[in-house]
Amino acid sequence: MERFFFHLRNGMGWVRDEEGCELPDLAAARVCAIGSIRSLLKDEIDAGRIDLRGRIDITDEGGRLLGVVPFHSAVELVLEDGEP
Amino acid sequence: MIERHLAKLRARDEIDADEEAAIRGAISECRDLPADHTFIRAGEELRASTLLLDGLICRYKDLSDGQRQITELHVPGDFADLHSFTLKRLDHNIMTLTPSRVALVPHENLTAITERYPHLTRVFWFLTNLDAAIHREWVLSLGRRSAVARMAHLFCELFERLRIVGLTVGPAYSLGLTQEELAECLGITSVHANRTLQELRSRGLIEFRAGRATLLDVEGLQAVAEFDPGYLYLERRPQ
Numbered sequence: 534m535e536r537f538f539f540h541l542r543n544g545m546g547w548v549r550d551e552e553g554c555e556l557p558d559l560a561a562a563r564v565c566a567i568g569s570i571r572s573l574l575k576d577e578i579d580a581g582r583i584d585l586r587g588r589i590d591i592t593d594e595g596g597r598l599l600g601v602v603p604f605h606s607a608v609e610l611v612l613e614d615g616e617p
Numbered sequence: 618m619i620e621r622h623l624a625k626l627r628a629r630d631e632i633d634a635d636e637e638a639a640i641r642g643a644i645s646e647c648r649d650l651p652a653d654h655t656f657i658r659a660g661e662e663l664r665a666s667t668l669l670l671d672g673l674i675c676r677y678k679d680l681s682d683g684q685r686q687i688t689e690l691h692v693p694g695d696f697a698d699l700h701s702f703t704l705k706r707l708d709h710n711i712m713t714l715t716p717s718r719v720a721l722v723p724h725e726n727l728t729a730i731t732e733r734y735p736h737l738t739r740v741f742w743f744l745t746n747l748d749a750a751i752h753r754e755w756v757l758s759l760g761r762r763s764a765v766a767r768m769a770h771l772f773c774e775l776f777e778r779l780r781i782v783g784l785t786v787g788p789a790y791s792l793g794l795t796q797e798e799l800a801e802c803l804g805i806t807s808v809h810a811n812r813t814l815q816e817l818r819s820r821g822l823i824e825f826r827a828g829r830a831t832l833l834d835v836e837g838l839q840a841v842a843e844f845d846p847g848y849l850y851l852e853r854r855p856q
């Protein structure tokens with residue numbers, strides 16, 4: 534298990550993660566980041582406005598950037614009309 | 618040793634010296650438990666109820682994919698599972714969140730209390746009803762409050778519950794919860810909990826760092842949470 538940190542940047546600014554989470558690997562950390570983005574977007578849906586311009590930066594304990602997960606990669610948007 | 622428990626009871630009712638002695642006498646042993654230790658698992662047969670003397674513990678349920686929902690936090694003075702006296706097995710797990718000291722009260726000793734101390738029995742019945750009231754408030758939070766209001770509400774609740782057992786200092790209290798555990802109380806993720814904390818802080822309502830919560834603006838926080846302490850039955854009403 535390694536400790537990953539999830540720093541959030543979106544319309545509300547920069548939220549630094551000082552605690553992190555113990556996870557098996559970077560793939561698990563990406564899954565965690567996507568779940569977090571979806572959790573945040575649920576709140577935005579309730580408020581009626583979704584801002585997909587944010588991102589989560591995944592770093593290790595020393596602050597080294599391991600991955601970037603953009604908000605728009607966490608959801609699939611279907612906007613055009615057509616047969617479902 | 619059971620001073621927090623007595624403070625919790627005496628905030629609501631008169632507990633005389635005989636009843637106090639009966640509670641003390643019902644304890645068979647005390648144990649020190651490490652943090653993050655599930656010491657009661659759903660389904661196991663129980664012969665004693667656990668009274669929290671010091672520390673922080675929670676009831677939780679989980680799904681097969683590992684998602685966990687904390688359904689109630691227990692502060693010193695609370696029984697974690699007085700309901701196991703009648704249920705004998707639980708439908709949820711109980712875990713320490715910080716190193717904790719607990720007292721075990723064997724069910725046979727609780728049976729003896731119900732036979733000899735009718736008033737104390739009613740007071741213990743009140744305690745399980747109080748847990749049910751807290752659960753209802755959490756259902757309202759999880760189902761209907763926004764994440765910000767839900768978090769504000771939890772900090773308001775813990776302030777009141779810790780205050781009556783003498784564990785607040787002015788507007789502050791110790792709370793050994795990680796961001797992840799806080800998220801598991803609120804049905805959100807750790808990142809979401811962090812963002813929500815930042816929002817409450819930027820609005821000047823609460824500061825939570827290094828295991829310490831400080832209510833910067835109690836009235837403002839209560840307003841955001843729509844917090845009404847009525848469900849905690851803090852008034853004295855002899856049973």
